[in-house]
Amino acid sequence: MTDGESDIVHRLETGPVDALPDLWVDAVVSDRVIDPAADRAALFAELFRVLRKGGRLAVSDAVSDVGEYRRLLQRAGFVGLSITLAEGRPAVVEARKPDACTGMVIRPMRDEDGAQVLAIYQAGLDTGNAGFETTAPSWEAFSQGKVLGYVAEDTETGRVLGWVAASPVSGRCVYSGVVEHSVYVHPGCQAHGIGRALMTTFIAASEDRGVWTIQSGVFPENAASLTLHQALGFRTVGTRERIGRHHGVWRDVIFLERRSPAVG
Numbered sequence: 001m002t003d004g005e006s007d008i009v010h011r012l013e014t015g016p017v018d019a020l021p022d023l024w025v026d027a028v029v030s031d032r033v034i035d036p037a038a039d040r041a042a043l044f045a046e047l048f049r050v051l052r053k054g055g056r057l058a059v060s061d062a063v064s065d066v067g068e069y070r071r072l073l074q075r076a077g078f079v080g081l082s083i084t085l086a087e088g089r090p091a092v093v094e095a096r097k098p099d100a101c102t103g104m105v106i107r108p109m110r111d112e113d114g115a116q117v118l119a120i121y122q123a124g125l126d127t128g129n130a131g132f133e134t135t136a137p138s139w140e141a142f143s144q145g146k147v148l149g150y151v152a153e154d155t156e157t158g159r160v161l162g163w164v165a166a167s168p169v170s171g172r173c174v175y176s177g178v179v180e181h182s183v184y185v186h187p188g189c190q191a192h193g194i195g196r197a198l199m200t201t202f203i204a205a206s207e208d209r210g211v212w213t214i215q216s217g218v219f220p221e222n223a224a225s226l227t228l229h230q231a232l233g234f235r236t237v238g239t240r241e242r243i244g245r246h247h248g249v250w251r252d253v254i255f256l257e258r259r260s261p262a263v264g
């Protein structure tokens with residue numbers, strides 16, 4: 001369990017987890033054996049969803065096939081698995097949600113990534129809170145003028161999990177170190193630290209190339225993006241009120257920037 005008085009611990013015997021928000025609890029515990037009829041794969045997926053990064057699972061359960069039980073936990077994304085069997089008693093199962101991504105590499109974006117990058121882009125746009133565009137462009141239009149592009153790749157499957165890319169904001173020499181970026185993570189992989197890992201790599205790479213300011217506009221409704229950027233040193237320059245129309249609605253945009261402490 002994590003230290004501190006504010007830990008949120010959910011006991012399985014007090015109620016189901018499906019009503020809880022994502023990334024909500026520090027620990028899920030249960031003294032009683034989980035309902036034998038429960039679909040373990042679905043349950044573990046839900047527990048993984050509601051746990052915060054680094055959150056703990058500690059339950060007792062009737063485990064007949066340890067190998068299969070471990071696979072179910074792993075498939076849901078848990079790490080640090082421990083299954084302790086004892087004669088005549090239920091097993092004690094412990095696991096945790098990773099506090100950083102495992103099984104992933106961040107690498108430069110390539111033309112072969114085009115279809116996956118654009119599919120992830122479209123899925124983000126479809127949320128209605130990622131950008132003013134409604135349709136992802138062609139790969140040619142997308143890649144034109146991009147100065148930095150990285151993808152997160154699943155090391156096992158080779159699948160692209162997310163991307164970050166930037167373009168210069170101006171052709172004027174005085175702004176040569178100012179870029180505007182976008183970051184998109186596959187909807188099935190969000191809130192697993194991939195956005196943070198992409199952004200961390202991107203910020204370091206941009207500084208290596210002499211970029212001194214990274215900017216971006218974020219809808220106020222996009223809590224995940226605001227949290228991510230603020231955590232990485234972006235500040236709010238201001239709110240641009242009703243700056244553009246999206247599906248017929250005038251929307252505000254929060255203008256963010258990160259001034260490199262290392263460049264210039």
Ligand SMILES: CC(C)(COP(=O)(O)OP(=O)(O)OC[C@H]1O[C@@H](n2cnc3c(N)ncnc32)[C@H](O)[C@@H]1OP(=O)(O)O)[C@@H](O)C(=O)NCCC(=O)NCCS
Pocket residue numbers: 022023053124125127129130131182183184185186189190191192193194195196197216217218219222223224225227228231
């Ligand atoms: C915004 C986005 C890129 C973030 O990437 P991600 O991989 O989901 O985010 P991470 O797991 O790296 O989490 C980054 C931070 O945001 C927080 N966060 C993640 N999802 C959140 C949510 N739904 N609500 C609030 N905070 C959230 C995390 O707790 C984390 O903060 P911490 O590191 O201080 O704990 C991703 O959600 C996404 O692709 N959304 C759709 C497209 C989009 O909106 N792109 C941005 C356009 S401006």
